[in-house]
Amino acid sequence: MIRINNLIYRYPDGTQVLDSVSLDICKEEFVAIAGKNGSGKSTLLRHMNALLLPTEGSVIVNGMDTTDPSSILNIRQMTGMVFQDPESQFLGMTVEEDLAFGPENLGLLQEEIRKRVNRAVQNVGMQEYKDHTPRSLSGGQKQKVALASVLAMEPEIILFDEVTSMLDPKSRKEILDLITQLNENGTTVVYITHRLEELVHADRLIVMENGSITHNGNPRIILSQGDAMNFGFELPPMIELAKRLCDSGFIDPACFPLSREELREALCRLI
Amino acid sequence: MSIDLRNVSFWYNRGTSLEKQALNNVNLSIEKAEFVLITGEVGSGKSTLIRHFNGLLSPQSGSVTVSGIGSTSKDLRLIAGLLMQYPQKQLFGRTVFEDVSFGPSNFGLKGEALDKRVSDALYLLGLDSDISGLSPFALSGGQMRLVVLAGVMAMKPEYLVLDEPTSGIDPQNRSSLLSTLKKLHRSGISIIVVSHQICELLPLAEKVILLKNGKVAFAGTPKEYLKSVSSPLPEITLLMKELNLAGFNVNEDIFSVDDAFREIRNELEEKGVNQDE
């Protein structure tokens, strides 16, 4: 689906941000990307929907090259992106208008726009809020609307740039559930996060450092081999506990528990 | 001298069709040098509550007294310093000095006394004194936060109130911020934190206040909290409860990693599970 080959990206002033990154993302995968601040995660993500263009190397999305001007709109329709700040993504006076923004850009007919808006708002459970202004919504609700506005464009791939970092715990869970469901229904997900518990449903973890990929594979194996904090993750008490139990030999590192449920199951299996 | 709230109620947009009651007959006391965690769901009234501590808001019924001074008198903000969410957004100075000296200079401090205040505040927060002459916008995110906090501490408040201090913070700076708060508490300042992150703050808190729909649903020690409140609870406590339901026999009043590890290890060894490796 997405094929990145020796991608190098430099700012106009010469600073190198991405250093020969090569990566493949397959259909219906849930790929998580992690790394410390400044490791290049967001930059990499923005190449996947042609918001940024490579200085050297290539990014091919579904056979289309991002450097081809005639493909850019198609690539962006197929690859949606949800950003971190709930405030900066609202593009209309009401929820309905915001959801209509994307389809309007695609030049769709009024009836089709309405259909898509209704479908998208239902998918995220915000039907009652269709006529609400953004000021009346909480951060979590705004992010749901942001997700719906991308869904209204019916993309095959959705990119998420730390979408839960500004939300409260309850909203975080709701958004992650929505994303997991989307992935189960066939949408490819690329998800930047620094929360370990959000890796639970990830098929693959990519760790970045200083503009290069240092790890690419099974999340649990990667975590058991290294220090999660070095990979840019928070170490919530639950994971710290899991790590200590692993280190003392009670739990097999290959099944490194990423959530309370998994830790509980692992411990129950022991007795 | 403590912060005392007696029968405090507050409505937003009172008298209009958009009226919303944010605080409903709140009674609470926060003693000097306590470390308090205020938690509750979105919309429970936490932000409204703390804005009463430094005089931003005045109660529409009931009374607020901070260190014996009523909220109708000016400048509770010298006694209770409030640090809002995403403090980096408040920076404006050409130099770090300008930003940190903003508070004390507005209350008349000048010259050498002001210089000392600023360097003391920077030192208190573990910032290098060389930072004084740099532009605050050239600093890292974590340092920016500390500069704004230094600006609040430079006013020498008795109470430091923080609104979701770890929100949006990158993992590296999270633990250092928490240890900074511990250090400040040890130096005698009362720390009041509003946060959703019970897991990381419960171990530090001496008192927990839970707000629900503008009312105080619980006020007491962390251990009492675990015994009497069913939600929200720290993940570790939930784990202990769930393990007990599955046949374990562990102490449920636990929220720290060390205690949990010890309990689980003891239980597993008792049950004859060996450490394999």
Place this chain on the structure above:
Amino acid sequence: MNNLFLSFVPGSSLLHRLDPRTKIIGLMLSSICILEASSFVEIVLLTFVFLSLVISCKLPAMHFVRSVRPMLFFFAILFITQLLFTEGNTIYRFKWISLSYEGLLLGSIITLRFIFLLLFAALLTATTSASRITTGIERLLRPLPLRYMGISSHDLAMMMSLSIYFVPLLYDNFRSLKEAQFSRGLNIKKTPVKAIFSLSVPLVNSSLRRVEEVALAMESRCYTSLGRTSIHVMEVKKLDYLFFFLYSIFFIFYIL
């Protein structure tokens, strides 16, 4: 503050059912009429037109009164200035203050003009949602050769709706910034210059950052300057032709 942008009251009256373009052109023409008004008869005529439009939109008169209220202070100043400083036949003298008849007349007319402009504009904003208005404006601007200036009618409409949308947001940002700086010791009276800096610098910073982020969001949702459609149906119906006819007649009659 809020009322300006949320003054839209949904409904299904005659005025509500009109295409926004009809209403926009109507507003433009009536504005020209209002600015030309200089006699008592014309004021009465305008009042009559306004009242009949109010009836046809089935909204309470209070709504329109409320839209004028925030500007009352400005109107009062306007009126008093004209009253005091216009030369002419003195009707009242007190020490060095002289009020002239011409001043009274001019003051009344100018103030009334402004009031009418507001009232007629309120008719538009009360019966048309902001996004319909901008879509209407976009359609009206479309035939213009804007592309020679490097923009399109869509860009203009987009700029308008973003501005409308972001002003309340900016206001919210400002309010929370004020709270934060207050908590840090803000004192406008004591150190006004610093106070202004502490409020303006962060606001500008966050606005610039917001602008960048919004642009990215727009690009990633495929915004282009051309070929945008709309969720709203823009149909010129018989009712529109009728209204158009009516006010064109009125306009021509008025000007002559």
